[in-house]
Amino acid sequence: MSGIVWLASYLKSGNTWMRLALASAREGGVAVDINRFGGGDDTISASRRHFDSVLDIDSADLTASEILAARATAYRLVAETLGVPALWKTHEACTHGPDGTPIFPASATAGVVYIVRDPRDVAVSLASHVGGTIDDVIALMAESGRIASKATIALPLQLEQQIGSWSENVESWLDRGPCQPIMVQYEDMRRDMAAVLRRVTEGIGMPTSIAAISAAVGATDFKVLRAQEEQFGFAERPETAQRFFRSGIAGGWREALSAAQVARIERDHGTVMARLGYL
Template sequence: MKRTFWLASYPKSGNTWFRILLANLAHGGETPIDINAIDSTDGIASARRSFDDHLLISSALLGHDAVDLLRPALYAHLAERATERDDQQHMPVRFVKTHDGYARNSRGEPIMGGAHAAAGALLFVRDPRDVACSFAHHFHVSLDHAIATMGQADHCFFGTPSTQWPQLRHRTFGWSSFAASWIDQLDIPVHVIRYEDLTAAPHETVAAALGFVGWQASSAAIDRAIDAAAIDKLQHQEAEHGFAESSQRARRFFRKGIAGGWRDELSTAQIAKIEQDHWPMMQRFTYMLNRPTTVADSRGLNGQ
């Protein structure tokens, strides 16, 4: 049976870039693949159509809590039949994207199915100050709104009961709570990928992730995939053909692709609010506080 791994991330943390890289790695060609034809993942875990087609019941007839009771069985079923599927046959493992926090349903079962549904997860994390900027741009909301949303420990997407969304309700929690839900659970192993490491040391970071999932790839193949997924090439493709996964509210999906851009976009008050909300989790991922250098600091740095 082909092993399944979740590609888990709070929105705007590098999940899409990594999926495009995987698609180029599997493709193995010299020319970057079409960003609108990537098949490196088995859709997104919260896709409503997948739920309806495989369980043979309309999720529209069920409440959110009832859907959550069935999702563990769905994911276990899909993992079991992974070798029978026609898609992703060129890949050694099966990847499934998710923005779900690792939550449990009313029976106490992990909604993501635990060890029955996946062999592990790659968890993408990004400095919450950069996430806030990208989140605001993607969803076309103010920075203050994005920051407030990231601080809501009970936040969920597609949870409005009167609207039939294309995705099932999924609990993203807040930025800190999302990360904690994955790294603190004990059902499946998790390999953390920091966005900052993807940008600063892409080869080493990608190689470590591939080692975790058991995908053997040559150093040259990894380098080709990284080059094919370079931000300028993605931006060029999006400018020419658009990107299917882009929000209708945003002008473009591939914006900057850098780490630390928040320094030019956030006010002092906004930075302080993010750090106040998320400092304990930021420490766990070695993100540093933004603190103005004082006279005493300067003297210390100069050895005076």
């Protein structure tokens, strides 16, 4: 089946790493260029340029509600042109347009890989990413219905995105997605990326081999990606972050968060954390 495989997650949960690893495995385990390999702006669900190109319109002339209503149509048109499934990254919650139509339609979907990470680690990583305090980020992660990339003075490169809270984002894809998702935990990626890639590639029907997966794991080792960023920079790193590929460790929250910060995250997201085995 052709269509789009959505690589979905809340921010700073391992989405970019997974995208690079899958792209490498698909090509036999070749080395990656983080600024080219695995796709650019056009393989991000909220790409304004891609939306305008596919629908042959100027999104600057539309309201946010009109854009949201047209998203599903844009994805269906993309899916019709694909000979093989495409890997598209998204941090958006799996929500609906103003008329109740899912913005990620089943008819355009070849699969869903949803990546989750302990929200306590997400808070630490996201604070570094946005250049904010951990307390501010904890509040942001609990913000129900949170929207990103709202237009202010200049028109953002990405369309307005309904991110939701961390819990809302997770539950939207696990419970109301366009198909049964393959759920991947970031901690398992750190523990045994080869096993994760085997499960994911089999689940989405991507032809590959044990040798290709092994090579892809080496090509996208966190130290390799971080060294590339240090040498050449990374186009997806925001100006607020010193680096995109920071440390990548699991469990670092134990040294970085105060007891009060841990308690607030667990209070905000305890139900979903327990569901995923984080509590």
